[in-house]
Amino acid sequence: MTVITGKINEIIKPENLVYAKSPLLNDVSMHYCPGCSHGVVHRLIAEVIDEMGIQEQTIGVSPVGCAVFAYNYIDIDWQEAAHGRAPAVATGIKRVMPEKYVFSYQGDGDLAAIGTAETFHAVNRGENIVMIFINNAIYGMTGGQMAPTTLVGQVTSTTPNGRNVDLNGYPLRITELIAQLPGAAFVTRQSVQTPAAVRKTKKAIRKAFEIQAQKKGTSFVEVVSTCSSGWKLSPVASNKWMEENMFPQYPLGDLKDTGRADPDLYKVKG
Amino acid sequence: MGELRLMKGNEVIAEAAIRCGCDGYFGYPITPQSEVMETLMTLRPWETTGMVVLQAESEIASIHMVYGAAGAGKRVMTSSSSPGISLMAEGISYIAGSELPCVIVNVQRGGPGLGTIQPSQADYNQATKGGGHGDYSLLVLAPASVQEMHDFVILGFELAFKFRNPVMILADGVIGQLMEKVELIDQRPRWTNEQILEISGNWATIGKPSSRKKHVITSLEMDSNMMENNNLRLQAKYTQMKDEEVRYEAIACEDADYIVVAFGSAARICQKTVQIARKKGIKVGLIRPITLFPFPEKIIAEYAAKVKGFLSVEFNAGQMVNDIRLAVNGVTKVEYFGRMGGIVPTPDEVEDALEQRFLIGDL
């Protein structure tokens, strides 16, 4: 619509709306801390489900960790899994309802520590599910303890002098390992700290859901994220810290985009 | 009359699951129950009834796959043996807490730890007292024959959906490996989506239409008052089980001076013990609890006033004996006899133990 004066009350009209909260986001405040990446990723998932028109066909699996209450925010059916078991729960749902869209949503402790086995084997089976992985290098929910993805030297409540490799081992680049699995169809690492990054992440999530419809294997979307409470930085400073410290260790981009492997490559000869 | 076959207890679990219209089996191999999944994989029910069979990467994954599929309102099950059931304890607690129906088969072996692959009943406490964290109960069925292995799969699903509660079939290595004649039910269809909607449409996560609120399968509740209410709802369910679902078999108890209480394969041995004792002129009866939870405490309490003593015979260090003592409440003597480590006692051994405990003083 074209107006003459451009006064605020002429602009704020339904016909001029360019962005509003997704109708699939429930009318409740998210419990996340200010600036938390979870809120953005939740919104992107809601928008993708809404835009694909698959609300009635989608079941989400929430983890144990900060995102345990994800089921309060996106208006679809949900199951809340035990710590680390979301990929197994998602497998159970998908196997008995293969026509539905199923996704798991997990943090670094859930997916890359306690649930490593479930994560690997779900992907290795090429389960036709979407796995969303929030990596903020810390345990947020329990108060800022070391995660498998915590960087060397990073201070957490259980590494008060910084993560020490001799004591705590190395940061786990689980997404690189996931990309090696023949069952993985699409593996990508994204972030949500800038408008451009958010748009790329949304595209990746949309693609992951589309691959599920095509039954090409597991789609795995890591989102390198911030935890300003855990990192003890402001949200803006957290984004800067993430860019400077996380991105070199967890470089962004697609790691695999080929669909699951040809089974014949793995077949016995006789 | 249904089809008659000579089958192993473990095999019949698989056959009964397919025939009763089970939607999915998720498991992990462990002796002495691996034949359950092997039989399913051989029968390939996904090509006939559409039943899903999946070998998971662990018992932990199996039980959480059951959680997911049960949350979709499907009839799903798993099976394992003692160490595997310990691994499942987490998932079973979540399933009970989230009030999901499913059937879990435990073909027990000796413990603790890796223990032995020989038969045992040492998971009685684990099965009947919850096994995982939190206040919850499984409905526990104890088969004593291959026929009951068959029948309890069907009954198990009925009870699981009646109460929205996990049902455990607590078998042991003897029943799992034993071959007997069994009458199989005719093939029943799996539930259609419409039936699932009718039966579980008010809670199952099958995709949210705009006409209803979202369904959430969870055991989490941060509000203490609400969480206590959740617990009270569970407890009310267990009380209802105690009122409606107690099952037992009483053999030769009417004139008995002594009653042997035994479940599963131990009860088969004790049936012979009853005959041996009676030939000797000792009036012995047998109570075989079929449901271990709810425990047949009323019938035991009734006989407590009439008999001189109860002997609990178990393949463990004495677990069910405590439930008998609670039911008897000091009215008469309650003794225990059992073997451990995978040893199955003979009927004579049990009869001897009965005489030792109750009759030596009388002579």
Added chain:
Amino acid sequence: MAKVRGAVVVDNEECKGCNLCVVACPTLTLALNRNVNNKGYHYSYMENPENCTGCSNCSTVCPDSCITVYRVKVEQ
């Protein structure tokens, strides 16, 4: 010549004052309010509403989905 003008509406009570929208705004439209909402957060608001082009950068990075964006062409 037509010029693009925009405006945003921030749900003051949902805003947690994380400041990410302020940083993401390319036209210096947004700032955190000196006042606080009922949760105690300095909520985001249009300090310079005349600058807004309705680009949606703010709503794109907002973790709490509390920004609604409008956009219009203005004849000059």
